[in-house]
Amino acid sequence: MDLRNWLKEVDAKGKLKVVRGAHWDLEIGAITELLIKKKGSPALLFDEIVDYPKGYRVAANTVTHASEDPTRVAIALGIREDVNSTRELVYKVKDRMPEWEAQCKNFPPAWVEGGPVMEEVYREDEVDMLKFPSPRWHEKDGGRYIGTGCGVITQDPETGQYNIGTYRVMVHDKHKVGIYMAPIRHGLADMRKYHAQGKPAPVVITLGQHPLFALVGGRPIPRASGPAQEFGYIGAIQGGPVPVVRGEVTGLPIPADAEIVIEGHWHPGAEMDEGPFGEFTGYYGGMVEPAPYIVVERLYHRKDPIILGSPPGKHPSYGTNVFSYAMYMRYLESIGVVGVTMLSTHRLASSQMAAVSVRQRYAGHAREVGHLVAQLIGRGVNRYVVVVDDDIDVTDIEDVTFAMASRADPAQDIDIIKRAYTQRLDPLLPQGLPREQYFNSRAIIDACIPFERRANFPEVASISPELADKTRAKWGNVVDFS
Ligand SMILES: Cc1cc2nc3c(=O)[nH]c(=O)nc-3n(C[C@H](O)[C@H](O)[C@H](O)COP(=O)(O)O)c2cc1C
Structure with a gap:
């Protein structure tokens, strides 16, 4: 299960639009922003991006804006039947969640020897993070964000537990990327534990992969769900473990079917100015502030790689929300x-x-x-x-x-x-x-x-469903009620 299969499936439902010739500097972001708020908006795949070879692509509107069209999120979650509203999707997800949670522990990542992500491998000085058409999404962004729908993979050095979190990733230069992590993030806690031991923190970041990674990585999966947590959860949803290759320098799991993955370390105290970035609040968030940067020691990517974009901004709406609504409703029940x-x-x-x-x-x-x-x-x-x-x-x-x-x-x-x-x-x-x-x-x-x-509150003066149906049936050909 990879991003390409998901794109194929979405395309088969008529929900994919390929856009050729857009510029990485603002045009991809602008087209995305103008299109995604439209009802039924398609997923976008940008190709032949200015300054970059054909085939180096950016996907956007993948699992965002579920309220405008729940189909794309439903496909990512393996829900094949037609879904007509956010409420319907939330209930379908909620119904499936107990099974996913129960199955989570049965799907630790499966170590494999290689995979498509290893088609091109770059080490140390060969690494060039500028070789991808990372978009500058919004006019006042402080840089180019390669990671918006990404998965930051870390490990707790004490328990061995892996974590996948979606945190924004900005390209600083050929060898360095910056990450913004809010203080309560599991990934930050994992990495700080290495620093407390006086060691650099190992990290793997997948920058293009099946959208399930962003759906699951973008929500706090309960740690009680087992040592593989997000990996197990993805495995449970897709009905099989996530195949992973062992990272050459960190030993961390690298999703074998991913499009682009980087591997490196956050050294204690290593911070560089990061931001601002048009955020989910609808504002440029955080302005320019020092944030951790990763020294990229390995770069792995498929031929013709695809960045998975999930840019926020004013009036944002993440597909992950569908997942969280169901999750929060279950917490309350529990x-x-x-x-x-x-x-x-x-x-x-x-x-x-x-x-x-x-x-x-x-x-x-x-x-x-x-x-x-x-x-x-x-x-x-x-x-x-x-x-x-x-x-x-x-x-x-x-x-x-x-x-x-x-x-x-x-x-x-x-x-x-x-x-x-x-x-x-x-x-x-x-x-x-x-x-x-x-x-x-x-x-x-x-x-x-x-x-x-409640017994004596004034009644809502709105037409009853029965009278509405009767009126539509009798008058629908005279008055357009749609
Ligand atoms: C598309 C998307 C982008 C996100 N970007 C960030 C970010 O830049 N920094 C951050 O701290 N959290 C970000 N989040 C929220 C975290 O991914 C989310 O809280 C998640 O639960 C964190 O995982 P963790 O609980 O394992 O740390 C983002 C979520 C989504 C869905």
Whole structure:
């Protein structure tokens, strides 16, 4: 299972557009940004990129913007039946998750001797990170980002556990790339353990591979899921272990079917200016700040390699979200919270604003759900959680606004959490603030009908589904209701 198979499958469904002749400097980013927010937008494959040989390609809109078209994410997750809405996809994912979690431990990566990624191998001085058409995605990006939908592979030196995390990767020069990792990332924790032992931290980064790596690497898979965690999870989803080749200098697993993989070390204290980068908050995140850089000692790639791009920006929407909605709903169930029917961060605000619907069963139910979700989603940047009743569609921002405006009493239905976790990409953090002062506050807006008033709350003055059907059937040929 590799990126090329996924592209073929998406193409067969008429969901792939090949674009030839675009420039790596802004054009790939601009075309992507203008296209991806359109309903039913296709995946993009850029070829014949200016300054680069034909065949050196960039894929974009692969598993992003699931709310505009869930098909691409569904294909990546091996869901072959038609999926018509984000809600439907979330429920399909949620139904499959127990099986994936149970199977995770049975799929540690499978060591193999070689694979397509070894078609071209470059060592030490031969390494040239500038040989790829890494896009400058947004006008004010501080550099060219080769890693946006990538997988950063690390190992905990104490437990041996592998981790895959999706963290942005900027090309500094021929031999160096920079990474931005938020303080709570597992990959950062793994690497810091090597530094604590006075050693450079080994790392492998896959920069083009099956989109499942970005889907799984972009979400915090519970560490309890076994020593292979993300590898096991990918294996469970695809129904077979991920074939990996042992890295020459780090011994870390290199996905054998990947398009481009680098291997090297983060040396203690090695930091260079990185950023800014148009981020998922909708802003250039973090400005220019020192961030870890990796000395690339090995470069492996397939012939005609493909970078997997997943650029964020204003009004972003990651396919990974579908995965997290299902995961968070399962977490809530696992601690005994009932009645949560759908959870969503809207693409207008990304994780900065979430909405969750609940079938209220007891006094305080809505508030309980709101506070829990405020912390679950909060591992990115979270500010607002709106809790609504189940008659409200949380994926529809207009419906959520309707509930907020009519059911949330400002004097009693807004709770504030102060001094919560945030990261430097939070646009509200003043520039230059010391890291120990990275706090934000969060509001939980309880936009549910007050529990004690459910029996006599005014009824919503909207057409019933039965009358709507009857009217469409009788008048549909006179009035266009579509
Ligand atoms: C497309 C995409 C890009 C991301 N970029 C970054 C990033 O640059 N830095 C970061 O710390 N987290 C980033 N994240 C979030 C992490 O990948 C996510 O929190 C993941 O759970 C981290 O893995 P870990 O829990 O194993 O550290 C990104 C997520 C996605 C889906």
